[in-house]
Structures are given as structure tokens and as C-alpha cells.
Amino acid sequence: MAPKETTTNSNSNGMxxxxxxxxxxxxxxxxxxxxxxxxxxxxEEYDPTIEDSYRKHAKIDDKPVFxxxxxxxxxxxxxxxxxxYMRTADGFLMVYSVIDRKTFEEVNxxxxxxxxVKDCDKAPMVLVGNKxxxxxxxxxxxxxxxxxxxxxxxxxxxxSAKQRLNVDxxxxxxxxxxxxxxxxxxxxxxxxxxxxxxxxx
Amino acid sequence: xxxTFNAQLPIPPGSNLFKLRSSLSSSGNNSKLERSExxxxxxxxxxxxxxxxxxxxxxxxxIGFTKKNVVENVENLKDSVKPYNSVKLFENxxxxxxxxxxxxxxxxxxxxxxxISPSSLPVSASLEESQPxxxxxxxxxxxxxxxxxxxxxxxxxxxxxxxxxxxDKSKWRNRILEKYPVIQELQExxxxxxxxxxxxxxxxxxxxxxxxxxxxxxxxxxxxQHLRFEGLKRTISELEKETKRKYLDIDxxxxxxxxxxxxxxxxxxxxxxxxxxxKFQHSANVQKNKNSIMKALEESLxxxxxxxxxxxxxxxxxxxxxxxxxxxxxxxIVHVDPVKKYEQFQAGTLNRILEKLTSLTTDQQSSLFVDxxxxxxxSLISAETVLNRLIQKCxxxxxxxxxxxxxxxxAGILKFLHYWMEQHSQHFTNNMIAKxxxxxxxxNHNNSSPKFIKxxxxxxxxxxxxxxxxxxxxxxxxxxxIEPKVPMQKIFCETLSLxxxxxxxxxxxxxxxxxxxxxxxxxxxxxxFGWKRLKFKHRCPNINKLLIHFxxxxxxxxxxxxxxxxxxxxxxCISICEHLKKLNxxxxxxxxxxxxxxxxxxxxxxxxxxxxxxMKFQQLMSEESNYQEYRQTLKESSEENxxxxxxxxxxxxxLFLVEENQNDFVIGPNSxxxxxxxxxxxxxxxxxxxxxxxxxxCYQFTKVYQIQELLxxxxxx
Numbered sequence: 001m002a003p004k005e006t007t008t009n010s011n012s013n014g015m016x017x018x019x020x021x022x023x024x025x026x027x028x029x030x031x032x033x034x035x036x037x038x039x040x041x042x043x044e045e046y047d048p049t050i051e052d053s054y055r056k057h058a059k060i061d062d063k064p065v066f067x068x069x070x071x072x073x074x075x076x077x078x079x080x081x082x083x084x085y086m087r088t089a090d091g092f093l094m095v096y097s098v099i100d101r102k103t104f105e106e107v108n109x110x111x112x113x114x115x116x117v118k119d120c121d122k123a124p125m126v127l128v129g130n131k132x133x134x135x136x137x138x139x140x141x142x143x144x145x146x147x148x149x150x151x152x153x154x155x156x157x158x159x160s161a162k163q164r165l166n167v168d169x170x171x172x173x174x175x176x177x178x179x180x181x182x183x184x185x186x187x188x189x190x191x192x193x194x195x196x197x198x199x200x201x
Numbered sequence: 202x203x204x205t206f207n208a209q210l211p212i213p214p215g216s217n218l219f220k221l222r223s224s225l226s227s228s229g230n231n232s233k234l235e236r237s238e239x240x241x242x243x244x245x246x247x248x249x250x251x252x253x254x255x256x257x258x259x260x261x262x263x264i265g266f267t268k269k270n271v272v273e274n275v276e277n278l279k280d281s282v283k284p285y286n287s288v289k290l291f292e293n294x295x296x297x298x299x300x301x302x303x304x305x306x307x308x309x310x311x312x313x314x315x316x317i318s319p320s321s322l323p324v325s326a327s328l329e330e331s332q333p334x335x336x337x338x339x340x341x342x343x344x345x346x347x348x349x350x351x352x353x354x355x356x357x358x359x360x361x362x363x364x365x366x367x368x369d370k371s372k373w374r375n376r377i378l379e380k381y382p383v384i385q386e387l388q389e390x391x392x393x394x395x396x397x398x399x400x401x402x403x404x405x406x407x408x409x410x411x412x413x414x415x416x417x418x419x420x421x422x423x424x425x426q427h428l429r430f431e432g433l434k435r436t437i438s439e440l441e442k443e444t445k446r447k448y449l450d451i452d453x454x455x456x457x458x459x460x461x462x463x464x465x466x467x468x469x470x471x472x473x474x475x476x477x478x479x480k481f482q483h484s485a486n487v488q489k490n491k492n493s494i495m496k497a498l499e500e501s502l503x504x505x506x507x508x509x510x511x512x513x514x515x516x517x518x519x520x521x522x523x524x525x526x527x528x529x530x531x532x533x534i535v536h537v538d539p540v541k542k543y544e545q546f547q548a549g550t551l552n553r554i555l556e557k558l559t560s561l562t563t564d565q566q567s568s569l570f571v572d573x574x575x576x577x578x579x580s581l582i583s584a585e586t587v588l589n590r591l592i593q594k595c596x597x598x599x600x601x602x603x604x605x606x607x608x609x610x611x612a613g614i615l616k617f618l619h620y621w622m623e624q625h626s627q628h629f630t631n632n633m634i635a636k637x638x639x640x641x642x643x644x645n646h647n648n649s650s651p652k653f654i655k656x657x658x659x660x661x662x663x664x665x666x667x668x669x670x671x672x673x674x675x676x677x678x679x680x681x682x683i684e685p686k687v688p689m690q691k692i693f694c695e696t697l698s699l700x701x702x703x704x705x706x707x708x709x710x711x712x713x714x715x716x717x718x719x720x721x722x723x724x725x726x727x728x729x730f731g732w733k734r735l736k737f738k739h740r741c742p743n744i745n746k747l748l749i750h751f752x753x754x755x756x757x758x759x760x761x762x763x764x765x766x767x768x769x770x771x772x773x774c775i776s777i778c779e780h781l782k783k784l785n786x787x788x789x790x791x792x793x794x795x796x797x798x799x800x801x802x803x804x805x806x807x808x809x810x811x812x813x814x815x816m817k818f819q820q821l822m823s824e825e826s827n828y829q830e831y832r833q834t835l836k837e838s839s840e841e842n843x844x845x846x847x848x849x850x851x852x853x854x855x856l857f858l859v860e861e862n863q864n865d866f867v868i869g870p871n872s873x874x875x876x877x878x879x880x881x882x883x884x885x886x887x888x889x890x891x892x893x894x895x896x897x898x899c900y901q902f903t904k905v906y907q908i909q910e911l912l913x914x915x916x917x918x
Binding site for chain 2: 026031032035047048049050053054055068070071081083084085087088116117119
């Protein structure tokens with residue numbers, strides 16, 4: 001497991017490379033969020049078939065990182081695919097829409113599935129409440145989402161893909177989470193290595 | 202006192218309520234009752250809603266009462282008369298409180314009042330005092346109960362009752378209702394409306410703004426408008442008297458209540474979904490009658506005036522006016538590349554686009570333009586709208602033009618029409634063909650240019666041909682069909698299972714099965730986006746079948762791998778994968794690979810050579826770099842001119858992302874909305890690819906009926 005991790009997480013230049021998956025119910029604005037993040041300006045033309053339409057170099061906390069973003073839009077109904085992309089991704093942006101309670105309730109399903117597929121009790125995730133510009137139609141209050149995210153032990157942020165509010169921040173938050181989890185898993189391994197000889201002795 | 206109330210609010214003699222009352226004859230006095238259609242009318246209106254939603258388990262919709270369940274309710278009452286306050290309140294997803302009618306009706310004392318004669322009730326003095334104010338308040342609250350909790354505060358505390366106020370308050374409603382059965386009857390009448398409101402709440406229909414504005418006054422007014430529309434003036438005046446609210450005239454030519462109910466049906470996404478339940482997908486009866494069911498639904502929707510085609514166009518009239526041109530104004534945005542001398546049309550009004558479509562130039566660029574339009578217009582406007590526009594254009598030629606230019610315009614339109622009919626004959630309904638014929642016969646008289654006459658003849662000929670031979674079967678009989686590999690001993694056996702069949706043959710049969718579905722995917726399916734938009738689900742049956750099959754294959758493979766008895770299942774699957782790869786069936790290949798990602802399968806041990814083989818395929822279909830490797834392979838194999846089934850889901854996703862992420866309209870100068878042509882072009886690129894794969898020669902295998910049946914009914918035990 002350990003050697004595989006290192007190969008997937010850094011390329012030949014030693015730059016970190018993360019695969020991030022954007023997940024959530026239908027119509028929450030996953031692809032809008034992704035497109036906004038990848039392309040800095042809102043453009044009329046958008047070609048999803050181009051190979052690097054989901055790849056981006058970014059500098060987060062002064063450390064360069066290469067991000068590949070899995071936009072799962074358009075296939076969320078089909079659960080057979082979920083396991084596949086959940087296994088490959090390093091971090092997850094769990095998006096719900098603040099104007100649709102159903103999508104908020106679906107987050108839990110995703111959360112549990114991720115932990116099950118990843119087979120661990122913690123995975124780098126960020127809870128994202130999208131469409132926060134639609135204040136008048138809001139049904140999920142921010143404090144409610146905060147309480148919920150605290151329960152899950154993950155950070156949360158509200159975004160607006162339309163107004164490009166907190167879009168970069170949400171991805172930066174996730175990258176930090178991924179880095180944190182890598183660090184802690186490294187430390188785990190280190191302590192194990194240290195312990196081993198002791199136990200033999 | 203009670204009889205006078207009865208006289209003021211007549212009960213329709215035909216209603217169940219009436220029947221029940223007379224059968225129970227508890228109140229006795231019904232001589233003064235008058236006929237009023239009010240209740241029946243309301244029931245009728247809300248029936249639409251009911252019919253379409255009664256199968257949804259979550260929604261508490263049941264309107265009106267049958268005699269049976271009223272009697273049941275009454276019987277329940279005899280055992281225990283539960284107070285009204287025990288009605289349970291539920292919070293819906295919007296945080297609104299409403300009564301869950303399914304639960305309520307179980308124990309609700311529906312006809313409490315009709316059973317207990319008011320005079321026999323011991324009435325406390327304090328309540329009698331507070332009664333005049335309380336009646337309007339309580340009846341008012343009935344019109345709009347879901348929006349508020351029971352408004353205990355709204356009762357004005359009368360001076361005399363102030364002593365016992367603290368305990369009386371909670372049961373005021375119960376007592377009032379017991380004392381004045383008429384209020385309860387009024388409530389019964391408003392009940393359907395009440396249902397409608399809570400239905401709206403559950404379905405989150407409408408904006409918050411609307412919800413805020415929909416106060417009881419408004420609701421009452423809408424109700425009264427409906428009564429007025431039905432000509433029930435007396436009932437209105439009674440209602441006005443009761444509620445102490447004046448009817449404010451709404452100047453609408455039709456019943457607003459009716460209109461709103463219609464709107465509610467129209468807005469909901471689930472309407473079509475409910476008709477074609479996925480769970481009945483395999484039920485033969487539904488399958489057989491599906492077309493007639495869909496037809497009946499579309500027809501009844503048409504009757505209601507709900508006919509949407511293309512998600513942008515809600516009503517065609519509205520859109521036609523929206524696309525009204527400003528004469529002489531700019532009607533297009535063109536990007537000109539000065540170096541290459543290339544003009545890129547970026548956006549334009551519908552009229553400008555039609556003008557370009559019907560121009561007589563025949564260079565490559567303009568034919569591409571026509572193709573782009575014909576492949577993608579369905580997501581924006583209906584075929585009928587386009588045709589109407591063309592006919593309009595053909596008839597109203599600009600007067601200041603010379604006869605020759607007029608002829609040219611008409612010839613251009615005919616040329617376009619001809620091409621359209623030739624390439625996309627399935628877009629034309631009988632109605633539209635009749636319109637075309639009418640146009641051609643009409644224009645016969647004043648246009649005599651040879652070009653025009655020739656085109657006219659061509660089109661009429663085409664229509665005739667199309668009608669005589671509805672389906673052209675391109676059944677290219679090929680002699681070189683490959684003999685299927687069938688286990689001869691078992692093929693006619695009832696216990697035949699997919700495990701008995703050779704891997705290669707499974708791959709072939711899977712491919713044949715999916716190829717039929719894939720080739721059947723039409724433009725109108727792609728342009729409806731029905732695989733993502735529940736509302737239009739019925740418009741893309743083949744896509745849905747294909748996607749469901751995809752899912753089933755994944756489940757079946759993962760199941761067969763985990764099955765305890767099977768020997769070397771992984772090797773078998775990988776062998777199937779190899780054959781699928783050879784056949785260029787990327788869709789099934791991905792479905793099988795997905796099975797390996799299932800948690801249960803993942804835990805199984807795989808030996809190294811198998812692992813290497815599996816990785817090879819997984820890399821091919823991996824989502825890395827946006828399916829770079831798959832796209833590359835697809836490109837290479839498509840050049841070989843052999844049959845291909847692409848990974849359909851990816852192409853559908855690409856198409857949907859274009860639809861989602863680009864605007865249909867751009868705002869041009871003078872703030873006119875231009876159709877975003879760039880979007881059409883990017884959609885065309887994707888659609889063209891799918892169409893190209895469909896046009897490739899089909900697979901040269903023979904279908905084996907028994908295996909096809911097994912695949913059709915892949916069942917996971």
C-alpha cells in the first residue's frame with residue numbers, strides 16, 4: 001500500500017498530485033463548481049471532451065500541487081459507478097444545495113459509502129453548501145450544516161459557483177485535508193516502524 | 202341556532218356527506234338544503250392532482266371520502282372520541298408544519314359534529330360568550346392550516362372567559378367544532394384546497410416569495426373567484442358573511458383555482474416518472490401497454506393545456522414574442538478572423554438563423570450550419586415551432602423585394618425543408634406534414650421559377666414515399682455471418698444459464714443486445730436529456746434501457762464472481778473483457794470492469810497474471826485525464842470502419858455538461874436575447890460522434906434467442 005501511495009501522490013518532479021472527486025446529488029451544481037475552479041473566468045464555450053478539462057496546477061499554502069478533478073456530474077443516479085471513482089480519489093468535495101433539503105440529506109449516504117469503500121474511519125472530505133447566493137430560497141441554514149459537519153468531523157464551507165464565491169477556498173480546504181491525512185498516515189507508519197524493532201528486542 | 206347555520210351553508214345532496222347525514226339522520230333537518238356544486242367542483246379540480254400522485258407513498262393525498270371510510274371513521278369515533286388537538290403535526294423538508302393526512306384520518310373525528318347534536322352538549326357559559334369572535338377565526342384558520350400551527354393565540358380573549366382562559370385555550374377549537382357542526386362542514390368543503398396546499402408544500406413547488414404571499418386572504422379569494430366563475434353567487438355571499446372578508450374581483454377569464462392546479466401538475470418533475478415506474482420495467486403488461494399509456498398521458502396533458510416540448514419553451518406563443526425582431530437592428534454576433542478570412546457565427550436571433558438556414562448558398566460552411574441546427578434544435582424549440590416560422594416566412598415575403606428575390610427566398614425555404622425531411626423524417630408528425638402539403642399547394646400559384654417547382658415536386662414525392670413505406674429496413678443480408686458457439690446439449694434445456702456459454706459467445710451476444718439499443722438512440726432522445734431530467738424520462742426509452750442494462754451487467758458480473766461454486770470466475774470475466782475489446786464494445790467492457798470495483802469483489806484474491814490483464818483494461822477505461830486513453834483508442838478504432846459501441850455514459854455526460862455549462866442565450870446589443878450558436882456547435886460535435894458510431898456497419902453475428910432472453914432478464918438472486 002505504502003509505495004503505491006507515494007507514486008500516485010507525487011509525479012516525477014516531486015510535485016504533489018491529488019485526485020479530487022466532486023460528489024453530491026443531482027442538480028446541486030457540481031460541474032458548475034468544477035468548471036468555475038478549473039477556468040478562472042466564466043466562459044460561454046465549454047468543451048468537456050478536451051483531455052485537460054479537469055486538470056489544474058494550483059499553489060496552495062505556497063506549495064504547488066497538481067489537481068485532477070473527477071466531476072461525477074451526470075452519473076449520480078447510477079450507484080454502480082460510485083464505488084469505482086470513490087476508490088481512486090484522494091479527497092472528496094461533498095456538495096449539496098442550500099435550497100434543496102433532499103441533497104443535504106443525501107450527503108450522509110455519500111459519506112458512509114466513502115468510508116465503506118475506503119475501508120477506514122476517516123477520509124479527507126469537505127462539506128460544501130452550494131448556491132448560497134440564492135438567499136431568499138435557502139432552506140438549509142448555515143448553522144445546521146455546521147452542526148452536521150462537526151458531527152462528521154469534517155470542515156464545511158458555503159459557496160456560490162454562480163458568483164464564484166469561495167470556490168477556490170473550498171478546493172484549497174480539501175487539499176489541506178488531503179495533506180493532513182497523508183501526514184498523519186505517514187506518522188502512523190513511522191511510529192509503527194519505530195515500534196517494531198522494540199517489540200522484537 | 203344550529204338549523205339556521207345549516208340553511209346558510211347548503212350541503213350538496215349528491216355528496217357523500219349528505220348521504221351519510223341523511224342515513225344517520227342525526228341532524229334530521231335537511232329540507233332547507235340547496236344544491237351546490239361547490240364541493241364537487243373543487244373535488245374535480247384537485248382530482249387531477251390526486252390521480253397522478255396517489256401512488257406515491259409519501260404524499261398524503263386522498264381527496265373526498267367514500268362512504269365506507271367515513272362510516273369506518275364514525276365507528277372508530279364511537280370507541281374513543283379524540284380531541285382535535287391530538288392531530289399530529291409534521292414538519293416537512295422546508296420547515297413548514299403540516300398535518301399528515303394519512304396519519305390524521307386514522308383517528309380524526311371527521312364527522313364529530315354531525316353525530317353529536319349541539320343542543321345535547323353541555324356548553325359552558327364562558328365559551329358561549331366568546332363564540333361570536335371565535336367562529337370567523339376558526340373557520341379562517343381552516344383555510345390555511347398547513348402554514349401555521351394551530352393558532353391558539355389568535356382567539357381574542359374575551360373578558361368573561363379570562364378566568365378559565367389558561368385551560369380553555371387549548372381546547373377551544375375542539376369545543377367550537379363540537380358546538381357548531383357547520384364549521385366542520387365548511388372545513389370539509391375546504392378540505393380539498395387544504396390538500397392542494399399541503400401537496401404544494403411537500404413538493405416544494407414555487408418560490409418562497411409565492412409561499413409568503415399565499416396568505417389565507419389570497420387563498421380565500423381564489424376560492425371565491427372559482428365560485429364566481431362557476432356562477433355560485435349565493436355561496437360566495439355566504440362565504441363572505443362567514444369569513445368577514447370581501448371578495449376582491451380578480452379579472453381572469455378562467456377559474457384561477459383550476460389554473461393553479463394545472464400549474465402544479467405541470468411544474469412537478471415526477472409526473473412522467475410515476476407513469477413509467479422503473480420497478481415495473483420488467484412487467485410485461487406495462488411494457489406492452491407503455492406506448493398507449495404514454496399516449497393517454499400526453500393526450501390528457503394536452504387537454505389540460507400542458508404540452509411542453511423542449512425544456513426552454515414553456516409556451517410557444519410566449520417564445521415567439523420573445524424572439525420578436527427589432528427591424529433593422531443588429532440580429533447576429535459574428536466573430537471575424539482577419540487572418541484566415543474566416544467568419545465564425547457566434548449568436549443570433551431565431552429569424553437570423555432561419556435566414557441563414559434557408560439561404561441558397563451551397564458551400565461547405567453553410568451545409569455544416571444546417572447540420573448543426575438540425576441536430577441540436579430539439580433541445581431549444583420544437584420542430585413544429587420551426588416549421589410554423591418557416592411557413593410564416595414563406596407567406597409573408599417582404600413587399601419591397603423584386604419577384605426574383607422573393608422566389609429565391611421561397612426556393613431556399615423549400616430546399617431546407619426538403620433536406621430536413623430527408624435527413625430527419627422522424628421529426629415530422631402527421632400534422633406537420635399536412636401543413637407542409639398545404640403550404641406547397643398554396644404557393645403553387647404565384648411562384649413559377651423552375652427551381653421552386655422542382656423542389657416542390659421532390660418534397661411531395663418524398664412525403665408520398667414516406668407514407669407508403671413507413672420503415673425502410675436496411676437489412677443488408679450478409680452471407681458471412683459467423684456461426685455462434687453454442688453448447689449444443691444444453692441450449693434447449695430449461696436450466697441453461699449464462700455460465701454454460703462460451704466467453705466469446707457471451708461477449709458477442711451482449712454486444713448484439715446493446716448494439717440494437719445503441720443504434721436506436723435518436724436525436725430527440727439525446728436532446729431531451731431525459732436520462733438526467735426525470736420530467737423527460739419517457740422521451741428516451743432506449744437510453745434508459747441501455748443504462749439499466751449497464752447497471753445489470755455490473756451486478757450480474759459481481760454476483761457471478763462472488764458465487765461460491767463457480768470455478769475461476771475472474772479468469773472467465775477477463776476473457777469476456779478481451780473479447781469485448783476485440784469487438785470494440787467499450788460500453789459493456791466498462792460495465793464489467795466496474796464490477797471489479799465492488800467492495801465484495803475487491804476483497805477476493807487475484808493471481809498476478811490476471812491482475813496484470815485486469816489492470817490493462819482498467820487503464821484503458823480509467824477516468825484519468827478525462828478518459829484520455831479511452832478517447833484515444835476510440836479515435837483509432839473508429840478510423841478502421843468497424844462496428845463500435847462506445848462507452849455511452851461518457852458521451853452522454855459530455856453532452857449534458859455542455860447543456861449545463863453553457864447558456865442557451867446570450868444577451869446581445871439592445872438587450873435582445875440571441876441564441877448561443879457556439880453551444881449548438883459544441884453539442885453538435887458530440888452528437889455527430891454518436892451518430893457516426895451508429896452509422897458504422899453492424900456486427901456480423903447471429904442472435905441466439907435463448908441467450909438473448911437470458912441477457913434481457915439478468916436477474917440477481
